[in-house]
Amino acid sequence: MRAIEAFRAAFGADPATVWHAPGRVNLIGEHTDYNDGFVLPFAVPWGVTAAVSPRADGVIRILSAQVPDQPQVYARPSDSEGWTRYAVGVLALLGDRVRGADIAVDGDVPQGAGLSSSAALEVSVASAVNEVYGLGLTPMEIALLGQKAENDFVGMPCGIMDQAASALSVEGHALFLDCRSLGSRAIPLDLAAQGLGILIIDTRAHHELADGQYAKRRADCESAARTLGVPALRDVTDLADALSRLSGDERKRTMHVVTENHRVEALVGLLRAGKATEIGSLLNASHLSLRDQFEVTVPELDVAVEAAVRGGARGARMTGGGFGGSVIALVPEGRLSSVEAAVAAAYAERGWAEPRFLPATPARGAHKRA
Template sequence: MTTVAAGFEELYGAPPEGVWAAPGRVNLIGEYTDFNEGLVLPFALPHRTFAAVSRRFDGVLRLHSADMGGEVVTLRVDALEPLSGSGWSAYPAGVVWALREAGHAVTGADVHLSSAVPTGAGLSSSAALEVVTALALDELHGFGLGRPELARIAQRAENAFVGVPCGIMDQTASACCAEGHVLHLDTRDLSTRQVPFDLAPHGLALLVVNTRVKHTLGDGAYAARRAACEAGARQLGVGSLRDIPYARLPEALARLGSETVRHCVRHVVTDNERVERVVAYLAAGDPRAVGPVLTEGHASLRDDLRVSCAELDLAVTTSLEAGALGARMTGGGFGGSAIVLAEADAVDPVVASVRKAFTESGYTEPEFFPASPSAGAHRVHSG
């Protein structure tokens, strides 16, 4: 935080008006359900994106990333156009555009960013970047937006400005999560419930395995899955796949002719049911029972949705063989990270086994870190 404030002053010649932080997230269960008005269960990571920000009143937006390097990106707020840029700067610029489109008078800003959220790892680095920008501008200008509305602004920036058709989960998690809890989010009505998630008293730990396989959701594969889900809803005569009860899934699948559509529908309906099961296990004080549900979720993402990759599959299968209680890929897939639920004293053997398996397969060595539910976006320093 001190570093990003000092970097701002060096760049722009004056201290920032404030510094804000927004976290990346891990999704415990409920993947590709958020754009189907379904259920998700994410929590915030301690890894955060920091933004030092000051207002401008001349219509100029200046953006800089300590991580990406390069010169300050200078834009005019009244000239921002959707799909007109690429790279990291499109995300904060998109937030400014989305705020102005929603009637909030952003008159310019100086922004300096620094992030510890791994990029391309399925941990929502883009959502953290959007949410931290939205929160800073909201508080500096006194717009008075609530956290759900900030999440919607951030999602609109990614959907309409950047061009990635993501759902609302990542931005809501970054904006709304609470320390020590998973966020039970119903994406149909955006209602939320904080569910306690403290594994240590049960002798358990949750491990993130970043395969270091970079993914991108803007290359069409993610959009193709979304299109298949929407086609399934149309063919079944429902507003969204959320309307398909789990008990009637076989009947619904029998009405679908396309194998691709059928697989996508099956994944979404069953993952909604998995979210409900996990919440019930946590409420009953039985987090060990969550493990097999995670593994079921991975099989569905691998076989039905087909969004896994060899490195993710190896991380999951090796973790299970080494004694983990459950494991699955998390995030949009095509690379990124897996999560592993294990007994706390089994974490080191799991790490050693996965590292060895990656080496023997000729893959880049993965990154490992514990995942502890952390606080959502907040102001960390006032100028």
């Protein structure tokens, strides 16, 4: 295991524990999490493995198997920079409950694809630290710790979905999560039994949410909720009345959030009824709403969705925060090659780099590896 090998090479001993946490892809429910709404992600087969041992001197030493140089050393968590902030932020928030750590991480989440490698890093490190220091944190508390580290330490105002999917997911299931109550339920997602599969299309387009665009969308939603006098857009019950009282970006953001919550609930209902073959239209509608109302798609995402459906997918949508990243497509058995060919041809016609295709099945959430 590369994380253990990197740990031994850097620190001259075996780690006290090793934990793995997966990335995630969101089946449906985009930009609803920070509006107290509903989401339906599932864990992907790729993630981050963290090898960790405790220290007694308050120092944090951390390195990545992908950057096998000397470990970065921090006597003060506030000195951390770059990717290390996601992991160091977790320890910083635990304060006096931890006394430093040696950490080596190894990740195989496709970078830039919008599959939440940051949440996988946070959750894997938090899970390992939780064990070695006997903190007794539940999986949801670990998810909340990772979210707070990303919000407060990194400065990315994400919701709880990514970390919850990484910490709580069950193999073969999607995670239906109420982002207000934090209640969750595992929803069976055995698409193969119905002759279907999920194809992730990594558009290789720029994916950067910390540049203000994500924060702007969140601010639009919060402003709209204030105008409507509700705690969050999840609480809008009369959409027509709400839209009549809003204008511009606030109106469009509200339209998306309210209808997207309905789509999540409808899709869960179809899955529970064993009707996965019927969810494609909800995926398509979600993408159109993200394109026209939330305005977070880019041409690479739109072309991938259109080409995938043209190539035989039952439905497709962008997934993740937007402005690049990935598309998911619901593909019937036997149509995988035609969908991939259609998307690749559409990209070639435009002179774009060939996208990467990643068939995915719902994986297990955070778990101990050694």
